[in-house]
Amino acid sequence: xxxxPTVDINLFVYNGGTTIAESxxxxxxxxxxxxxxxxxxxxxxDDTLDIASRYASRVDWMRVRRNHAxxxxxxxxxxxxxxxxxxxxxxxxxxxxxxxxxxxxVMAVLLERPECVMCHAGALVFTGAGSVREVYPAEHRLMAIxxxxxxxxxxxxxxxxxxxxxxxxxxxxxxxxxxxxxxxAGWDHAVLAExxxxxxxxxxxEVLYWRRNGGGPVRRLARECTAYSQxxxxxxxxxxxxxxxxPLISTAFNHIEVFSLARVAPELRPRxxxxxxxxxxxxxxxxxxxxxxxxxAELPNLIAAIGQQDGVLANWTALxxxxxxxxxxxxxxxxxxxLAHLEIAxxxxxxxxxxxxxxxxxxxxxxxxxxxxMVASPA
Numbered sequence: 001x002x003x004x005p006t007v008d009i010n011l012f013v014y015n016g017g018t019t020i021a022e023s024x025x026x027x028x029x030x031x032x033x034x035x036x037x038x039x040x041x042x043x044x045x046d047d048t049l050d051i052a053s054r055y056a057s058r059v060d061w062m063r064v065r066r067n068h069a070x071x072x073x074x075x076x077x078x079x080x081x082x083x084x085x086x087x088x089x090x091x092x093x094x095x096x097x098x099x100x101x102x103x104x105x106v107m108a109v110l111l112e113r114p115e116c117v118m119c120h121a122g123a124l125v126f127t128g129a130g131s132v133r134e135v136y137p138a139e140h141r142l143m144a145i146x147x148x149x150x151x152x153x154x155x156x157x158x159x160x161x162x163x164x165x166x167x168x169x170x171x172x173x174x175x176x177x178x179x180x181x182x183x184x185a186g187w188d189h190a191v192l193a194e195x196x197x198x199x200x201x202x203x204x205x206e207v208l209y210w211r212r213n214g215g216g217p218v219r220r221l222a223r224e225c226t227a228y229s230q231x232x233x234x235x236x237x238x239x240x241x242x243x244x245x246x247p248l249i250s251t252a253f254n255h256i257e258v259f260s261l262a263r264v265a266p267e268l269r270p271r272x273x274x275x276x277x278x279x280x281x282x283x284x285x286x287x288x289x290x291x292x293x294x295x296x297a298e299l300p301n302l303i304a305a306i307g308q309q310d311g312v313l314a315n316w317t318a319l320x321x322x323x324x325x326x327x328x329x330x331x332x333x334x335x336x337x338x339l340a341h342l343e344i345a346x347x348x349x350x351x352x353x354x355x356x357x358x359x360x361x362x363x364x365x366x367x368x369x370x371x372x373x374m375v376a377s378p379a
Contacts, residue, residue, distance in 0.1 A: 008084030072230025120168030186251025
């Protein structure tokens with residue numbers, strides 16, 4: 001490895017015309033000498049692409065990629081993880097800024113400690129006017145270290161709080177082992193918890209990451225990261241995922257799903273799945289109980305929606321509702337929705353039967369082609 005291995009910084013953006021120039025300038029000002037910068041534009045409709053292209057025309061280690069359609073921020077972040085071939089990669093938003101020594105200080109840790117798979121830095125929040133609103137407390141930084149992968153994952157699940165601890169530099173060999181980013185509340189939590197299974201996560205204490213305006217309400221963020229929202233589809237229609245209504249419970253259950261597919265010894269996966277419930281109950285029990293109570297209050301209307309559908313749509317709506325209830329019961333076993341499950345199954349069966357005739361005689365009938373239209377399969 002050379003003295004200064006290359007770091008791929010992949011800046012993903014949608015309609016970031018008001019902030020992208022400042023973000024690019026903070027990358028150009030880095031004191032680390034070996035960088036590539038790729039702007040991944042998500043089909044912006046403002047002047048984002050023009051601004052990025054002007055920079056790329058005069059910076060030989062910068063390029064611009066453009067998605068032909070807005071794929072959503074989650075999918076574009078996934079592209080930011082995968083783009084490039086350097087041994088180190090940093091996905092980055094177009095809003096936040098880096099101090100000039102960010103890459104140099106973080107890379108010093110990664111090069112000194114080959115067991116470290118990601119390193120981030122201390123962070124602050126600044127406003128659009130440029131004033132500092134707050135410095136994130138030291139306990140928001142991650143230090144998931146040691147030889148035990150379960151303890152490293154426990155540290156992340158017990159401590160990860162704010163996004164700057166996610167926006168670090170990653171060792172690509174570990175990134176390539178990660179599950180695809182899920183369209184779920186708390187997807188960044190689950191990515192880091194899985195990452196901790198494959199190596200250490202460390203930080204440098206200096207405040208070198210500058211976050212613009214801070215985060216948003218958990219429930220709103222949960223709505224925005226569903227596959228439906230990310231694809232520009234209605235989040236409240238009959239076919240959409242309803243897990244966003246219980247964002248903290250969904251975050252905990254998301255870890256169970258991710259750990260079931262973790263690249264670890266088979267005997268560790270059930271332990272990790274159980275550990276995730278323990279960690280989030282210890283951390284958020286009261287908040288998750290309130291989410292469950294609010295969901296229970298909404299349940300009659302959600303069940304009634306099944307009765308408004310027939311056939312396939314009734315079954316699909318029942319599946320979405322059953323999945324949400326199963327997540328609640330898994331994380332909060334004291335919550336019993338047995339009667340609701342029976343009511344949902346009964347109602348779905350009734351609506352399935354009601355729609356059977358319509359399915360057998362569709363409005364646009366599908367027919368088998370006549371024999372002369374059939375194409376023989378190759379031998």
